Amino acid sequence: MQSPYPDPTGEDESQSITNRRIQRLSLHLTPNYPQPQNDATHHQLQLLECAKAATLKVDTDSLSIYLRGKHKDIQDRVLDYFNNRPDLQTPLEILKDDHRELCMRQLVALVRDAGIRPFRCVVEDPAKYFAILEAVGSVDVSLAIKMGVQYSLWGGSILNLGTKKHKDKYFDGIDNMDYPGCFAMTELHHGSNVQGLQTVATFDPLTDEFIIDTPNDGAIKWWIGNAAVHGKFATVFAKLMLPTHDTKGVSDMGVHAFIVPIRDFETHQTLPGIEIHDCGHKVGLNGVDNGALRFRSVRIPRDNLLNRFGDVSRDGKYTSSLPSINKRFAATLGELVGGRVGLAYSSVSVLKIAAIIAIRYSLLRQQFGPPKQPEVTILDYQSHQHKLMPMLASTYAFHFATLHLVEKYAEMKKTHDEQLVGDVHSLSAGLKAYVTGYTAKSLSICREACGGHGYAAVNRFGSLRNDHDIFQTFEGDNTVLLQQVAGDLLKQYKEKFQGGTLTVTWNYLRESMNSYLSQPNPVTARWESEEHLRDPKFQLDAFRYRTSRLLQSVAVRLRKHSKTLGSFGAWNRCLNHLLTLAESHIESVILAKFIESVQNCPDASSRAALKLVCDLYALERIWKDIGTYRNVDYVAPNKAKAIHKLSEYLSFRVRNIARELIDAFDIPDHVTRAPIAMQSDAYSHYTQYVGF
Known part of the structure; x- marks a missing residue:
């Protein structure tokens, strides 16, 4: 398959393709072992490579x-x-x-x-x-x-x-801030399991009202933002209970949302029947007033039921366009994915700021060097490049992936296309979990990369780390969200064998399953040329092969264990496998969007820089999981070694344009704010801060 990137040699396209095929076939038949060379020659080749690498110019604007x-x-x-x-x-x-x-x-x-x-x-x-x-x-x-x-x-x-x-x-x-409000979903005993919420809203047909009750301490609404100080309303999620004439007395219609006023507009006093307490000082985000809410027979008008997916008439009859509790619940949560989209997108913004601070300081700080020669910057050390350059590559990859998610979400809100709704739900869950988890780990790496100065509060790693940490938990715990992604993939895997319709998310796996699992030892297993390893087709094939194999193997395991353990026991037995599957799938989506973004970049110098960064992202991820590829002979030993060498070399090349890459984020000094990250006179700003 032809590479989607322009051929820099300028040779005839068909001839180029033919030459590449002949070269690759010869490499397969006759492994390309390194030829012996004396030290002087080797040193000269290294210098030439470095000089070649330095010629890459980036138009930052x-x-x-x-x-x-x-x-x-x-x-x-x-x-x-x-x-x-x-x-x-x-x-x-x-x-x-x-x-x-x-x-x-x-x-x-x-x-x-x-x-x-x-x-x-x-x-x-x-x-x-x-x-x-x-x-x-x-x-x-x-x-x-x-x-x-x-x-x-x-x-x-x-x-x-x-x-x-x-809405009227x-x-x-809400728009002009006259109605500050809360979103009261999470309870003390229930967070991710929203269907298990215990707060109840019982309809009283005599007064045409719902009665909101907190039946026990476990049902207290907890961690509710805007509740402790500023909120005047709350959207309260509760089980809708309708009175019946049988022995049960009430019928549970599932979780619905209700508008509940919580404070008086004139006095700002808490309304009768509502008890509000402050959740107190947190690890981070202390500008947000999180509170706990208890309801004691709080009456609200029937019209305060948010009734898009289910309604109650004056005489207590329930109607819905959706036939079951599960379908209504899925529709309700499906409309709330915007929060996940926002967290994934915002997490990348935090990662950008951390990368800017760490990389600018690493270009500034000098430490050690050759004997009797000037000290070198710490970013010239290979170990430091290994810490920060793949992270910078991931930051770019996440930027394009979350931008794609935002575009898909906007399209979904405009069209309400059912297939798109499902795709955005899965993609937002996966990207939110993957990106926020990666950013949380990277914030600590960035702090360590800046040594003692990274520990100074003024240089922001502490506040960024503390404020961002909860991103891994709210709007869906990351482990739970990854299970949703895995469950969606398994559902579609099953449909593949039943002739069902495949969604957008699944399409690439269909091709991958058909093409690669039937040929577990590909002809490319020994190819190790730079051209091959930097070919986006090879990179995507590797990512997708891994996901396909994980999907097939976990499906077999689940089928086996469910016979003795039941469906829940089997799922729990395979849980780590399922989480790995979900992460692999999301990495495949991220890489695909990165490659597409490189292709679509109109400026040649920017495209070349992005290609370099994209290759580093892909090869570094393959190397991180090289054991998986080696275990199934997808990558031969010589190729694994070549991948490692090339990823280290690409880290060096990305280091040479690191300043331009972080400058392209276009985040001004008054936003990054860390003295060690100032674009000029950083040490001067830092010393002035402490009083010199």
Whole structure:
């Protein structure tokens, strides 16, 4: 298959393809063992390679334009507004209560003073909303989460689960911050298992009201953002109970969402029957006022049921266009994936800032060197390149993957296409879990890469790490989300053998299963040339082969164990295997989007830089899991060694353009804020901070 990248030699295309095939066939028949050479020759070749590598020039402006896309202006507007308002900037040391009040003032000022209305973007242009969210998170991660609670969760529940009467009543107040609200789903005993929630909403036909009750301590709503201090409303998720005339007395219609006022508009006092407590100081995100809510026979009008997927009439009759509790529940949660999309997208923003700080400092800091010669920068050490360059490559890969997710989500909200809904649900779950997990680990690596200076609070790794850490848990625990991805893949694997329709997510696996599992030892197993290893077809084939093999093998294991352990026991027995499958699938999607983004880049110098970074991402991931490929002879020993050597060499080459790559993120100093990451006079800024 022809490489999708332009041939740099300029030779005739058909001749080039023929020559490559002959070369590869000869390599297969006669392994390309290294020829002996004296030390002088070897040294000269190394110098030539280094000189060749140094010739890659990057047009940072062009690359930045390609990366930032059409929403650059709105992001710059947000960042410039806060830069010009010192009174709204979060100080390094701030008490919890002060941080909460500042966060509320920041959000109100953004909406009312700066005139930026995120809620309207949620409706009209979701991609623009996520761009605003990314910029706001660069100012203060707590502010981004508070904005997400107000507009994605509280506001999103009205838009996505309510009907026209709810939108007409609440939209303007949510939009202009007159109606600050909460999203009360999580309970003390239940988080990810939403169907297991215990809060109840019982319909009273005599008064035409629902009665909201917390039946036990385990059902107390917990970790509810905006609840402890600022919220006036809450979207409360509860089991809808209807009275019956049989011995049961009530009928459980499943989890539904209800609008519950929690504070008086005039006095801001907690309303009767509602008990609110502060969840207290947290590891991070202390600008968000998380609270716990208990309800004691709180009455709300029947109209406060968010009734898009199920309604109750005045005489207590339940109606729904969906025939079962499970289908209604799936539809409800399916409309709430925007939070996951936002977390995946925002996590990449945190990773960019951490990468900028670590890499700029590594280009600045000098340590040791050849005898009687100047010290070298720490990024010139191979070990440091190994820490940071694959991470930089992953940051670029995640940027394009989450941008793709945002585009798919925006298309889904516009078209409501059923297949697209399923695809976005799976992709958002997988990317949120994979990206946030990777970022959490990378924040510690970046801190360590900056040595003692990375431990100074002013250089931000501590606050970034603490604020981001919860990204792995809320909007779905990462382990649970990866299981959703694995379950979706297995469902479609089953459909493959029953002649069912395959979704977008599955299409590449169909080809992979048919092409590669029938030929477990491919002809390319020994090919080790740089041209072959940097061929995107080889890279994608390797990623997809691994996913296909994992999918087939876990399906066999589940079928075997279910006979003796039952379906739940079999799933638990294979759980680590299932998580690995999900991560492998998401890596395949990430690489595919990265390759596509390289192809689509219009600027030649930017395209060349992105190709280099993409190759490093692909080969480093293959090398990380080389045991899997070796165990099935997909990669021969000589090829494994070549992959390792080339990934180290690509790390060196990416190091040579690292400054340009991080500059292309176009994040100004007043946003990164770390003194050691300033674009000039970094040490001067750092020493001034401590008083010199």
